[in-house]
Amino acid sequence: xxxxxxxxxxxxxxxxxxxxxxxxxxxxxxxxxxxxxxxxxxxxxxxxxxxxxxxxxxxxxxxxxxxxxxxxxxxxxxxxxxxxxxxxxxxxxxxxxxxxxxxxxxxxxxxxxxxxxxxxxxxxxxxxxxxxxxxxxxxxxxxxxxxxxxxxxxxxxxxxxxxxxxxxxxxxxxxxxxxxxxxxxxxxxxxxxxxx
Amino acid sequence: xxxxxxxxxxxxxxxxxxxxxxxxxxxxxxxxxxxxxxxxxxxxxxxxxxxxxxxxxxxxxxxxxxxxxxxxxxxxxxxxxxxxxxxxxx
Numbered sequence: 001x002x003x004x005x006x007x008x009x010x011x012x013x014x015x016x017x018x019x020x021x022x023x024x025x026x027x028x029x030x031x032x033x034x035x036x037x038x039x040x041x042x043x044x045x046x047x048x049x050x051x052x053x054x055x056x057x058x059x060x061x062x063x064x065x066x067x068x069x070x071x072x073x074x075x076x077x078x079x080x081x082x083x084x085x086x087x088x089x090x091x092x093x094x095x096x097x098x099x100x101x102x103x104x105x106x107x108x109x110x111x112x113x114x115x116x117x118x119x120x121x122x123x124x125x126x127x128x129x130x131x132x133x134x135x136x137x138x139x140x141x142x143x144x145x146x147x148x149x150x151x152x153x154x155x156x157x158x159x160x161x162x163x164x165x166x167x168x169x170x171x172x173x174x175x176x177x178x179x180x181x182x183x184x185x186x187x188x189x190x191x192x193x194x195x196x
Numbered sequence: 197x198x199x200x201x202x203x204x205x206x207x208x209x210x211x212x213x214x215x216x217x218x219x220x221x222x223x224x225x226x227x228x229x230x231x232x233x234x235x236x237x238x239x240x241x242x243x244x245x246x247x248x249x250x251x252x253x254x255x256x257x258x259x260x261x262x263x264x265x266x267x268x269x270x271x272x273x274x275x276x277x278x279x280x281x282x283x284x285x286x
Binding site: 014015016025029032033035036037039040041043044045046047048049050 | 245247251
């Protein structure tokens with residue numbers, strides 16, 4: 001008896017999508033609603049606040065470094081997909097993306113530690129609380145994306161026999177969709193806390 | 197129609213509905229601003245709701261787009277002569 005779940009590797013011929021594509025679409029939709037609720041809270045609290053002061057200090061270098069690391073991770077995943085053959089995806093590029101994600105987390109940890117030591121803790125103000133909520137949740141998503149990239153690299157999704165042509169690329173595209181969302185959330189954080 | 201003709205549950209629902217309509221000002225009272233007009237909170241809640249509606253709109257548009265894609269593919273399959281959407285998808 002063949003007990004394999006259908007449409008995991010190859011898309012349904014009528015809908016043209018795999019289970020994974022539907023899954024990631026639903027996941028990203030829920031994430032959008034989740035971060036949407038956070039932005040709505042931010043909007044409500046910021047507009048109604050009599051004063052809105054959050055001094056993130058002179059962190060321009062850290063912010064630029066963090067942004068570049070995220071973008072480099074996206075580029076690394078894109079290149080891994082672009083250079084993938086029917087059965088293999090560059091494990092080095094995927095590992096590189098995971099490393100870049102880890103580097104981003106290190107930069108953010110350093111950044112947050114400095115802020116914390118300077119006296120800016122979540123209880124300092126509503127703005128500080130929201131800042132930690134946004135950056136903390138984003139960091140969790142970056143960690144998740146890094147682990148996913150590492151999983152793809154280590155499991156060598158690539159070399160596994162029996163996978164139909166193109167399935168590796170499709171898995172990489174799911175990761176890229178997720179990573180693009182993580183990038184967009186970072187841009188949102190930049191706009192809400194660092195640039196405004 | 198006699199009163200007894202209406203099922204008991206329907207009568208209950210109608211009664212609750214009438215109470216909600218009659219007591220709109222209480223039932224619609226916002227726990228954030230408690231009806232305070234021109235307060236900072238009541239002004240801020242409008243864009244906040246706008247953000248949430250925007251997110252809901254994006255998700256709904258995505259679902260609508262996928263439904264449209266399925267309808268289009270189904271139509272194409274009928275034109276091509278292959279079987280339309282099936283439970284096995286093959």
